Amino acid sequence: MLATQIRQKDAVFYFASYPAEDLLSKVRFMSRFYGEGESIRAEEVVETDEIASFIARIEKTDKAFQRALSRQKVRAIKNFYDTTASQPPIPGTVLLFTAEKLDFEPLGKIENAGNLREPSGKYLIIDGQHRLAALKFFLTEKTHEAPQVYVPCIIFDGKTEDFATEMFVIINSTPTRINKSHLIDLYEKVSWASPDRKLAARIVEKLYSESDSPLRYRINRLGGRSRQEKWILQAELFNEIHRWVEADAGGKAANTEPSALRYYRAVRDFFKAAEHVWDEVWGDRDFMVTKPVTLKAMIRILPDLLEKDGDTGRDDRVRIWEKRLAPWAQLKRTFRNEGFYERFPAKGQVERVARIHRELKRALGI
Numbered sequence: 001m002l003a004t005q006i007r008q009k010d011a012v013f014y015f016a017s018y019p020a021e022d023l024l025s026k027v028r029f030m031s032r033f034y035g036e037g038e039s040i041r042a043e044e045v046v047e048t049d050e051i052a053s054f055i056a057r058i059e060k061t062d063k064a065f066q067r068a069l070s071r072q073k074v075r076a077i078k079n080f081y082d083t084t085a086s087q088p089p090i091p092g093t094v095l096l097f098t099a100e101k102l103d104f105e106p107l108g109k110i111e112n113a114g115n116l117r118e119p120s121g122k123y124l125i126i127d128g129q130h131r132l133a134a135l136k137f138f139l140t141e142k143t144h145e146a147p148q149v150y151v152p153c154i155i156f157d158g159k160t161e162d163f164a165t166e167m168f169v170i171i172n173s174t175p176t177r178i179n180k181s182h183l184i185d186l187y188e189k190v191s192w193a194s195p196d197r198k199l200a201a202r203i204v205e206k207l208y209s210e211s212d213s214p215l216r217y218r219i220n221r222l223g224g225r226s227r228q229e230k231w232i233l234q235a236e237l238f239n240e241i242h243r244w245v246e247a248d249a250g251g252k253a254a255n256t257e258p259s260a261l262r263y264y265r266a267v268r269d270f271f272k273a274a275e276h277v278w279d280e281v282w283g284d285r286d287f288m289v290t291k292p293v294t295l296k297a298m299i300r301i302l303p304d305l306l307e308k309d310g311d312t313g314r315d316d317r318v319r320i321w322e323k324r325l326a327p328w329a330q331l332k333r334t335f336r337n338e339g340f341y342e343r344f345p346a347k348g349q350v351e352r353v354a355r356i357h358r359e360l361k362r363a364l365g366i
Contacts, residue, residue: 003116003155005104010348013156014104014116015093020149024136027096028122029129040133077134090135093152094128102157116155126156196253200242202260204234207267214271218290229283232292240299241267248303270302273321277328281335288335293349297356304366327363334359 003016029040081089098119106114125132132151139146208219219237220230245253245263253259274282281287288294305321334343344359346352 001116001118003114005112010350013154016116016153016155017150018153020135020139020151021146023151023153024132026118026122027125027132029133040136073130074134074137077131078138081134081138090131090151093154094131095126095154096123097126097156098123100157195255196246196249196251197242198255199253199260200238200245203241203263203267204238206260206264213268214275231290232295236292236296240296244299244303266302266306269317270305270321272318273325274298276322277325279329281332286337288337288340293353294335294356296353297360300357301360324364328360331363
């Protein structure tokens with residue numbers, strides 16, 4: 001299949017013009033849709049498929065996707081397909097996802113255009129279920145028009161541990177899309193969020209609001225009104241905290257206030273110690289020390305310190321960790337803005353954070 005590879009920061013995805021019949025045979029519908037005497041059965045969802053489960057849950061609970069309205073909406077879209085002539089029936093892209101990593105072969109010197117291998121399984125429809133359901137009913141009646149219909153699609157492939165969270169930003173065909181920062185704020189209020197995600201959201205909230213937090217008001221969150229310079233997006237910080245909490249608790253984190261305080265105090269003390277070590281370059285705009293890539297890399301050092309010193313919460317922990325992190329003071333020039341990206345070359349932020357993490361660990365002899 002011919003496709004265009006699109007790069008945006010760390011993200012790589014694809015745009016393709018999909019033949020309608022081929023696409024309809026390759027997608028999974030999360031809801032049951034109804035036509036004139038026909039229906040499309042909702043496919044079963046495996047509990048471990050986090051993205052599919054989320055879509056199915058939204059489709060079943062959101063008023064916009066109740067059966068009667070779905071039928072009415074699909075009928076309206078199908079009627080539009082019937083009546084369009086010179087106007088394109090599907091001018092907007094449909095968003096698809098597959099957990100498989102798809103092979104992409106560039107066409108010679110044109111690196112961003114090439115052949116994209118289709119997945120062996122079916123795509124999840126992130127956005128566009130109603131449009132594709134209507135198209136299926138439309139082509140059932142007018143099969144002769146199928147060769148003339150190509151659907152513009154955006155295809156996301158592969159899966160990282162936090163990909164489901166990333167996809168919440170662009171999830172589903174609701175009128176108001178869910179901002180990921182907003183979602184993190186809502187984790188405490190939704191029944192389906194896992195305890196480790198709720199706990200991570202609690203910790204991030206404390207890092208933003210507690211008066212003794214080195215990151216107080218420095219986190220860029222939805223609705224935040226502080227005029228202080230922001231160092232890191234709430235969603236980015238959440239991903240790192242969640243990764244740590246999930247690994248530390250072995251997937252059995254308890255979303256309790258004592259647990260949230262224990263984790264928060266560890267992060268707080270760690271960043272206090274780091275602030276003392278970095279000294280005058282901490283928060284300096286001419287240095288990358290408090291930029292997202294470095295903050296995320298530093299957080300990944302914290303579990304190593306806790307393993308060495310234990311999670312005792314002792315009063316002199318900041319002083320102890322300040323001594324442990326002291327070698328970072330010799331890296332100040334390495335973290336100047338000028339030449340930073342040449343010193344830490346990478347294809348994207350994920351790789352750059354990993355490189356910085358390795359350099360920080362090396363300096364500490366970890």
